[in-house]
Amino acid sequence: MLLGSLWKSRYKTTFGTAAGFLLFLCVALLASGSGALGETKNVIQKDGEFDVTYNDTVTSENQTIYAFNHTVSRTKTEGVRVSVDVLSQNHKSPILFVVRQKQAVLSFQVPLILRGLYQRKYPYNHLGRTLCQPPTRAASETQYFFVDVSTLSSQGTNYQLRVSRVESFTLQTDTTFSFTASPSQPQYFKYVFPEGVDTVIVKVSSDMNFPCSVMSIQDIQCPVYDLDNNVAFIGMYQTMTKKGAITVQRKDFPSNSFYVVVVVKTEDEACGGPLRFYPLRPDELIDAGNRSKTLNVVVSPAIKSEVYVMGMLFCLGIFLSFYLLTLLVACLEKKRAKRRETFQNIVDTSPAETASLLGKNTDGKIAASPNEYGSLDSTVSSEAITESAPSIDSATSADNYMERSGWKNIGRTRQESLSSIEEDDYDTLDDIDSDKNIVRTKKYLCVSDLSRKDKRVLSKKYQIYFWNIATIAVFYALPVVQLVITYQTVVNVTGNQDICYYNFMCAHPLGALSAFNNILSNLGYVMLGLLFLLIVLKRDIVHNRALACSEVNALECGIPKHFGLFYAMGTALMMEGLLSACYHVCPNYTNFQFDTSFMYMIAGLCMLKLYQKRHPDINASAYTAYACLAAVIFFSVLGVVFGRGNTGFWIVFSVIHILATLLLSTQLYYMGRWRLDSGILRRMVYVVYTDCIRQCTGPMYIDRMVLLVMGNIVNWSLAAYGLIERPNDFASYLLAIAICNLLLYFAFYIIMKLRSGERIQCLALVAIVFTAVVWAFALYFFFQGLSTWQKTPAESREHNRDCILLSFFDDHDIWHFLSSIAMFGSFLVLLTMDDDLDTVQRDKIYVF
Numbered sequence: 001m002l003l004g005s006l007w008k009s010r011y012k013t014t015f016g017t018a019a020g021f022l023l024f025l026c027v028a029l030l031a032s033g034s035g036a037l038g039e040t041k042n043v044i045q046k047d048g049e050f051d052v053t054y055n056d057t058v059t060s061e062n063q064t065i066y067a068f069n070h071t072v073s074r075t076k077t078e079g080v081r082v083s084v085d086v087l088s089q090n091h092k093s094p095i096l097f098v099v100r101q102k103q104a105v106l107s108f109q110v111p112l113i114l115r116g117l118y119q120r121k122y123p124y125n126h127l128g129r130t131l132c133q134p135p136t137r138a139a140s141e142t143q144y145f146f147v148d149v150s151t152l153s154s155q156g157t158n159y160q161l162r163v164s165r166v167e168s169f170t171l172q173t174d175t176t177f178s179f180t181a182s183p184s185q186p187q188y189f190k191y192v193f194p195e196g197v198d199t200v201i202v203k204v205s206s207d208m209n210f211p212c213s214v215m216s217i218q219d220i221q222c223p224v225y226d227l228d229n230n231v232a233f234i235g236m237y238q239t240m241t242k243k244g245a246i247t248v249q250r251k252d253f254p255s256n257s258f259y260v261v262v263v264v265k266t267e268d269e270a271c272g273g274p275l276r277f278y279p280l281r282p283d284e285l286i287d288a289g290n291r292s293k294t295l296n297v298v299v300s301p302a303i304k305s306e307v308y309v310m311g312m313l314f315c316l317g318i319f320l321s322f323y324l325l326t327l328l329v330a331c332l333e334k335k336r337a338k339r340r341e342t343f344q345n346i347v348d349t350s351p352a353e354t355a356s357l358l359g360k361n362t363d364g365k366i367a368a369s370p371n372e373y374g375s376l377d378s379t380v381s382s383e384a385i386t387e388s389a390p391s392i393d394s395a396t397s398a399d400n401y402m403e404r405s406g407w408k409n410i411g412r413t414r415q416e417s418l419s420s421i422e423e424d425d426y427d428t429l430d431d432i433d434s435d436k437n438i439v440r441t442k443k444y445l446c447v448s449d450l451s452r453k454d455k456r457v458l459s460k461k462y463q464i465y466f467w468n469i470a471t472i473a474v475f476y477a478l479p480v481v482q483l484v485i486t487y488q489t490v491v492n493v494t495g496n497q498d499i500c501y502y503n504f505m506c507a508h509p510l511g512a513l514s515a516f517n518n519i520l521s522n523l524g525y526v527m528l529g530l531l532f533l534l535i536v537l538k539r540d541i542v543h544n545r546a547l548a549c550s551e552v553n554a555l556e557c558g559i560p561k562h563f564g565l566f567y568a569m570g571t572a573l574m575m576e577g578l579l580s581a582c583y584h585v586c587p588n589y590t591n592f593q594f595d596t597s598f599m600y601m602i603a604g605l606c607m608l609k610l611y612q613k614r615h616p617d618i619n620a621s622a623y624t625a626y627a628c629l630a631a632v633i634f635f636s637v638l639g640v641v642f643g644r645g646n647t648g649f650w651i652v653f654s655v656i657h658i659l660a661t662l663l664l665s666t667q668l669y670y671m672g673r674w675r676l677d678s679g680i681l682r683r684m685v686y687v688v689y690t691d692c693i694r695q696c697t698g699p700m701y702i703d704r705m706v707l708l709v710m711g712n713i714v715n716w717s718l719a720a721y722g723l724i725e726r727p728n729d730f731a732s733y734l735l736a737i738a739i740c741n742l743l744l745y746f747a748f749y750i751i752m753k754l755r756s757g758e759r760i761q762c763l764a765l766v767a768i769v770f771t772a773v774v775w776a777f778a779l780y781f782f783f784q785g786l787s788t789w790q791k792t793p794a795e796s797r798e799h800n801r802d803c804i805l806l807s808f809f810d811d812h813d814i815w816h817f818l819s820s821i822a823m824f825g826s827f828l829v830l831l832t833m834d835d836d837l838d839t840v841q842r843d844k845i846y847v848f
Contacts, residue, residue: 042061042062042063043062043063043064043065044062044063044064044065045064045065045067046064046065046066046067047066047067048066048067048068048147048163049068050068050070050163050164050165051162051163051164051165052162052163053160053161053162054066054160054161054162055158055159055160056149056158056159056161057156057157057158057159058095058149058150058151058156058157058159059151059153059154059155059156059157060151060152060153060154061154063148063149063150064148064149064150065146065147065148065149066146066147066149066161066163067144067146068080068144068145068146068147068163069142069143069144069145070142070143070165071140071141071142071143072133072136072140072141072142072143073136073138073139073140073141076170077133077169077170077190078133078165078166078167078169079130079131079133079165079166079167079169079170079189079190080130080131080133080145080163080164080165080166081128081129081130081131081163081164081165081166082097082099082128082129082130082131082147082161082162082163083126083127083128083160083161083162083163083164083185084097084110084126084127084128084159084160084161084162085110085125085126085127085159085160086110086111086125086126086157086158086159087158087159087160088157088158092153093151093152093153093155093157094109094110094111094151095109095110095149095150095151095153095157095159096108096109096148096149096150096151097109097110097147097148097149098147098148098150099129099131099145099146099147099148100145100146100148101131101132101134101143101145101222102134102143102144102145103134103222104131104132104134104222104223105223106129106131106132106223108127108129110124110125110127110159111123111124111125112124112127112184113285114183114184114227114228114229114266115229115266116266116267117267117269117275120266120267120286121283121284121285121286122183122266122285122286122287122288123285123287123288124182124183124184124288126184126185127184127185128184128185128186129185129186129226130166130169130186130187130188130224130226131145132221132222132223132224133169133190134220134221134222147161147163149161168189169189169190170189170190170191170192171189171190171191171260171297171299172299173194173197173200173299173300173301174298174299174300174301175298176296176297176298177189177296177297177298178294178295178296179262179294179295179297180292180293180294180295181213181262181263181264181292181293181295182264182291182292182293183211183227183228183263183264183265183266183288183291185292186226186227186231186261186262186263186264187226187261187262188218188224188226188259188260188261188262189259189260189297190220190257190258190259190260191257191258191259191260191299192256192257193250193253193256193257197250197301198249198250198251199247199248199249199250199301199302199303199509200247200248200299200300200301200302201245201246201247201248201299201300201301201302201505202215202217202245202246202247202248202260202297202298202299203243203244203245203297203298203299203300203505204240204243204244204245204260204262204295204296204297205242205243205244205295205296206240206241206242206243206293206294206295206296207242207294208241208242208293208294209241209242209271209273210241210268210271210273211264211265211268211273211291211293212239212240212241212264212265212267212268212269212270212271212273212794213239213240213241213262213263213264213265213271213293213295214228214231214232214237214238214239214240214262214263214264214265215237215238215240215244215246215260215261215262215263216231216232216235216236216237216259216260216261216262216263217235217236217237217246217248217258217259217260217261217495218234218235218258218259218261219234219235219253219255219258219259220253220255220257220258220259224259224261225261226261226263227263228263228264228265228266231261231263232495232496234495235258235261235495236248236495236497237495237496237497238496238497238498238504238793238794238797239265239270239271239498239792239793239794240271240794240797241271241272241794241795241797241798242797242798243505243797243798243800244504244794244797245504245505245507245797245800246497246504247302247504247507247508247509247514249509260297260299262295262297264291264292264293266288266291270792270794271792271794271795272791272792272794272795302508303508303807303808307806307807307808308508308510308516308808310806310808311517311520311806311808311809312520314806315520315521315523315524315817316523318524318817319523319524319527319528319820320527322527322528322531322821322824323527323531326531326534326535329763330538444846445846445847446842446843446844446845446846446847447559447560447614447616447842447843447845447846447847448841448842448843448845449847450614450615450616450617450618450847451560451616451617451842452617453616453617455560458560458562458616458617459562459564461564461621461622462562462563462564462565462612462619462622463564463567464564464621464622464623465564465565465567465568465605465622465625466564466567466568466571468568468622468623468626469568469571469572469575469601469626470571472626473571473575476575476579476597477575477578477579477582480579480582480591480594481582483591484582484583484585484586484591484594485585487499487500487585487586487588487591488512488513488514488585488586489512491514491586492512492514497793498793498794499586499588500514500515500586500587500588501587501588501787501788501789501793501796502514502515502518502587502787503515503518503786503787503800503801503810503812504797504800505800505801505802505803505810506786506800506801506802506803506808506809506810508808513585514585514586515584515585517803517808517809517810517813518584518587518810518812518813518816519581519584519585520813521809521812521813521814521816521817522577522578522580522581522584522816522820523577524577524816524817524820524821525573525574525576525577525578525580525816525820525823526574526577526578528573528820528821528823528824529570529571529572529573529574529575529576529577529824530570530574531824532566532569532570532573532824532827532828533567533570533571533574535828535831536563536566536567536570536831539561539563539831540561540563543561543563553838553839556841556842557837557838557839557840557841557842558834558837558838558839558840558842558845559613559614559834559837559845560616560842562612562616565605565608565609565612566609566827566830566831568605569602569605569606569609569827569830570827572598572601572602572605573602573820573823573824573827575598576598576599576602576823577820579594579595579597579598580594580595580816582594583595587787587789588789589640589789589790590640592640592731592789593633593636593637593640593731596636596731596732596734596735597633597636599735599738600629600632600633600636600734600735600738601629602823603735603738603739603741603742604625604628604629604632604738605625606742606746606826606827606830607741607742607745608620608625609830610745610746610749610830611745613749613834614845614846614847614848615847632734632738635653635656635734636730636731636734639653639730639731639733639734640730640731643726643728643730644726644728644730645726646726647726650722650723650726651723653722654719654720654722654723657715657718657719657722657737658715658716658719661711661712661715661716662712665708665711665712668704668707668708669701669704669705669708703752703848704848706748707744707745707748710744710748711741711744711745714740714741714744715737715741718736718737718740728790729788729790748848749848750768750833752848753833753834753848756846756848758834758836758837758845759836760833760836761832761835761836763832763835764828764829764832764833764835767825767828767829767832768829768833770825771822771825771826771828771829774818774821774822774825775818775819775822775826777818778815778818778819778821778822781811781812781814781815781818782812782815782819784801784811784812784815785799786799786800786801786810786811786812787799787800
């Protein structure tokens with residue numbers, strides 16, 4: 001009671017109520033344990049001064065209380081830091097320090113025991129803690145705080161205590177501040193939003209990878225969680241090695257200010273560092289060594305709303321320009337078609353009619369008036385003359401050709417429409433010619449040999465591609481959207497920014513979204529996919545009109561027009577944009593398949609379309625194709641989950657990859673005219689004996705053999721690379737396999753097209769060159785690697801970089817822009833590359 005009266009009389013202004021006295025009394029009793037034992041404890045009271053080091057000794061028989069006071073104001077916040085160093089080590093009976101403030105109590109023991117993984121214990125004898133500074137409403141106020149020092153050890157323990165002011169406690173905008181932190185000496189600073197600034201980016205950097213550290217953004221409230229074992233309790237936080245950044249919005253902090261907390265972790269495992277050895281005994285203490293880290297912090301204003309608007313307008317403007325360009329090209333093509341039709345009418349008319357149409361000069365010569373038609377050579381291009389030549393040479397007019405070829409009244413004969421039916425008996429030569437085994441095993445095939453099925457049946461077959469992918473898209477996209485919304489909600493609620501692998505240096509939030517710019521940049525896939533669908537629809541309508549008019553070119557010339565796969569490709573491109581946007585809501589390794597699933601489909605559909613061009617009767621059905629793509633996605637998921645360092649998985653996958661390559665090669669070489677049954681081995685031995693041992697003969701289909709040999713070399717090499725290197729990013733490895741096969745087949749198609757004497761028209765050639773250039777630039781930005789979920793979140797942030805376009809888009813956003821344009825250009829190449837064959841009869845178009 002004597003202690004209570006003395007304390008109350010001396011610090012009456014501090015504890016004006018009985019509650020203050022009771023609080024002190026409870027703390028003193030708990031610290032000394034005298035309530036239970038009935039022992040007498042000597043209390044030593046001292047007036048403390050700032051920036052003075054106190055060397056004292058504490059035992060279980062005495063307790064020391066240091067009293068400090070300082071002035072706080074509403075306009076200026078002054079930090080206070082308490083540093084403690086224990087000179088003698090007694091881990092069984094540590095010293096307890098209790099700091100009592102007006103609105104907060106901070107307590108800690110020295111030595112401080114921090115736990116790591118597997119219950120490792122790390123002791124720290126030197127501590128430094130910054131006191132929480134609650135806001136005050138008064139213009140100026142003197143506040144008192146007390147530091148109580150006690151222990152239960154009967155032996156004297158020497159310690160040093162120092163209380164100092166933190167002059168740079170409040171961070172200034174765009175001003176870099178350097179400091180040092182350690183696990184037992186965390187640091188935090190205050191930042192106040194200036195007028196007119198609603199969003200800032202807090203960047204913390206260091207020249208040292210390790211020790212691993214954590215940066216946290218917390219509201220202005222007490223207590224401040226600034227230890228490794230509690231920093232994740234509130235606010236936003238992320239681990240870091242050399243670099244970290246968090247975007248902070250004013251709306252999330254009612255006080256218009258926040259704390260920037262930096263904590264050094266006791267172990268480096270969370271940042272990808274090595275784990276310490278296991279302790280020999282469960283209670284063994286491990287020396288942590290020197291884990292001090294020098295860091296720099298800077299708070300910069302984020303972009304304003306005008307930049308958001310500019311970024312959205314820029315994104316829309318780029319892709320809307322493709323709509324305008326397409327409209328312009330369509331108008332030019334329509335004008336060109338009218339000129340071609342005029343020229344065709346001139347060619348088909350008699351000289352007298354031509355003279356009356358064009359008029360004669362005074363010498364009796366035909367003169368085309370420049371004012372009416374312009375120069376004839378410039379009005380009608382040489383391309384139009386060349387394209388018209390086959391129809392002109394084959395007959396004196398289109399009507400004569402149709403009458404002679406039998407296409408005057410009918411399209412296809414019944415025999416050709418039923419040519420796909422298996423037949424066992426051959427009565428006439430025509431029956432033999434219609435059999436699949438006879439037609440497809442010819443040494444030299446033409447498109448007419450592989451386009452004998454009824455067009456209506458094939459059109460329905462290939463339309464299934466579109467309807468199936470539309471159905472797949474709906475069932476795939478809905479749970480994906482639901483899942484990523486949940487991911488974003490978890491990030492916003494928990495504040496754990498290690499869940500998502502953003503480029504934090506250029507992550508602009510909008511509403512609940514953390515990186516709106518990465519989502520917006522995927523708009524190109526959707527808009528250009530829709531544009532491609534419109535282009536295909538226009539071509540489909542024109543072709544159907546030509547069929548309705550029984551035009552000979554539409555019936556018997558050129559590559560058979562089937563648009564179902566083109567519709568599926570356009571839909572897949574749109575879905576790639578939607579799912580890529582979903583992935584970038586919260587990018588991480590568990591949902592990376594959202595970003596790649598439709599990439600597999602696009603690559604597969606493009607290869608199927610290339611094959612369908614000259615093999616329309618024997619192309620895979622939609623059910624078979626999508627089943628194979630489903631198997632690819634299934635292996636992608638297995639690889640992401642089980643593929644990391646799993647040798648057994650890689651062996652199984654490599655064997656399946658090689659077997660699939662061999663089966664597909666056999667299917668393509670024999671045009672489907674082979675059977676996988678119990679006699680396959682006997683037939684293989686017989687072929688090897690007759691063609692390689694008995695007599696050495698070359699392959700019958702040399703061109704196909706060259707393609708398949710190259711394809712097997714590429715795929716076997718990729719399988720060997722995967723088995724040896726076992727890359728962590730299995731999804732990208734699988735995508736690389738698909739892209740390599742697509743590029744190989746596309747290059748083979750172009751080479752064989754030119755080798756067969758065919759040519760590439762101007763529009764297709766421009767699309768090829770343009771697409772190749774855009775792909776080159778796109779891949780450059782793709783390989784910049786702004787983040788990677790193959791590493792820990794802290795290591796991934798080392799690759800983060802600032803925005804490079806309009807202060808809104810980063811390198812990966814530019815990859816989205818360019819890759820969407822490149823894919824659109826690739827689709828246009830597939831759509832237009834065989835336009836030069838539209839007037840060539842199908843029995844003169846070679847299959848390769």
